[in-house]
Amino acid sequence: MDEQEKQMAAMLGDWMDGAGTVGPGAASELAEAAETALLIDVALGGGPELNPAFSDTLRARIVRSSSRPRSLPSRRASRSIWVRYAVAAVLFFSIAPTGIWTFMDRQEKLKMELVEKYDSMYMPYKNRVAEGSGEPDTLQALSRRRVEATEDIARQWNSRRAERFFINNSWERSSGK
Amino acid sequence: MRSILLKTLPVFAAIIFILAPSLSAQEQKSAKLSKEDEKKYELAFEAALIHHEKAALLYNDKKVDEAMKQLESLVSISFPKGTENRDGRRLQLYSYGFLAELQIEKKHFDKAVETLNAGIKLAPDVATETYQLYMTLGHAYKNLKKTNDALKAFEKAQKINEALQKLEEAEKKNKPQETK
Numbered sequence: 624m625d626e627q628e629k630q631m632a633a634m635l636g637d638w639m640d641g642a643g644t645v646g647p648g649a650a651s652e653l654a655e656a657a658e659t660a661l662l663i664d665v666a667l668g669g670g671p672e673l674n675p676a677f678s679d680t681l682r683a684r685i686v687r688s689s690s691r692p693r694s695l696p697s698r699r700a701s702r703s704i705w706v707r708y709a710v711a712a713v714l715f716f717s718i719a720p721t722g723i724w725t726f727m728d729r730q731e732k733l734k735m736e737l738v739e740k741y742d743s744m745y746m747p748y749k750n751r752v753a754e755g756s757g758e759p760d761t762l763q764a765l766s767r768r769r770v771e772a773t774e775d776i777a778r779q780w781n782s783r784r785a786e787r788f789f790i791n792n793s794w795e796r797s798s799g800k
Numbered sequence: 801m802r803s804i805l806l807k808t809l810p811v812f813a814a815i816i817f818i819l820a821p822s823l824s825a826q827e828q829k830s831a832k833l834s835k836e837d838e839k840k841y842e843l844a845f846e847a848a849l850i851h852h853e854k855a856a857l858l859y860n861d862k863k864v865d866e867a868m869k870q871l872e873s874l875v876s877i878s879f880p881k882g883t884e885n886r887d888g889r890r891l892q893l894y895s896y897g898f899l900a901e902l903q904i905e906k907k908h909f910d911k912a913v914e915t916l917n918a919g920i921k922l923a924p925d926v927a928t929e930t931y932q933l934y935m936t937l938g939h940a941y942k943n944l945k946k947t948n949d950a951l952k953a954f955e956k957a958q959k960i961n962e963a964l965q966k967l968e969e970a971e972k973k974n975k976p977q978e979t980k
Contacts, residue, residue: 742954
């Protein structure tokens with residue numbers, strides 16, 4: 624079989640080079656190959672003109688074969704557009720909110736960190752009350768004394784105010800008002 | 801015309817030179833309190849001192865509620881006008897912060913915010929007490945989990961702090977010049 628194939632290829636090569644002939648007695652496979660080679664040769668521009676009927680049939684075949692893939696990709700293209708829209712929508716409704724949420728969450732965390740930092744700088748009044756008054760034991764004694772002293776001052780102020788009030792009233796009465 | 805102007809110009813300059821010190825003296829006089837207001841201020845200051853001392857004592861004795869009452873009465877004392885920068889007022893502003901802190905300790909955060917805002921209304925724009933009030937406000941908002949408000953209050957406090965530092969630096973610069 625291999626030998627026969629080699630022989631046929633050599634004959635076909637010779638025929639294409641214009642040396643040999645492929646006649647009606649040639650094997651059917653060789654005849655088909657010769658016909659295909661002839662068609663290729665015609666398509667490339669060389670060789671004899673084809674039979675008009677055969678040419679029309681060939682053209683019709685070529686047109687049909689070329690029109691078929693046109694119709695299929697258009698459907699595929701429309702489908703792919705919808706797929707693209709769907710993918711875009713899924714991405715938008717899933718990834719975009721996640722992204723926004725992540726951004727907001729990060730901002731919030733940064734704010735919280737900053738607030739924590741500032742809050743650590745806050746010095747409570749109770750610390751200053753203790754600092755300003757010294758040791759708790761001595762503080763009580765000292766502060767009580769101070770409180771009593773200030774209360775005394777306030778009492779004196781009040782008594783003076785009362786005195787002045789009565790003096791003024793008596794003056795008003797004595798003046799005959 | 802020119803000669804008249806040239807003649808009168810030194811006279812005007814002299815008048816301004818003579819009047820300027822007397823005008824500033826008048827301003828100083830207007831800043832001073834009347835005798836009656838001075839007495840009122842002194843009374844109010846004494847009362848404020850007493851309330852504050854009592855509050856500090858009570859707080860150290862862990863009597864927070866009673867300390868708060870003392871501070872509430874201190875805060876309600878009315879000082880006469882023109883005493884904004886004096887010690888009595890400063891003690892009152894300090895007490896606003898202290899009262900708010902005790903309210904925070906008692907978990908009365910909203911009340912604390914109210915107290916602090918009332919104090920801030922009375923406080924001058926740039927003062928240590930104002931800084932401390934804003935810091936306490938930030939602390940209160942942080943406890944209320946109002947991050948944005950807390951951040952605003954803390955940032956305001958920081959601005960005041962910067963202004964205070966600038967003032968201190970300016971004072972330091974002026975002091976050597978005065979001694980020279």
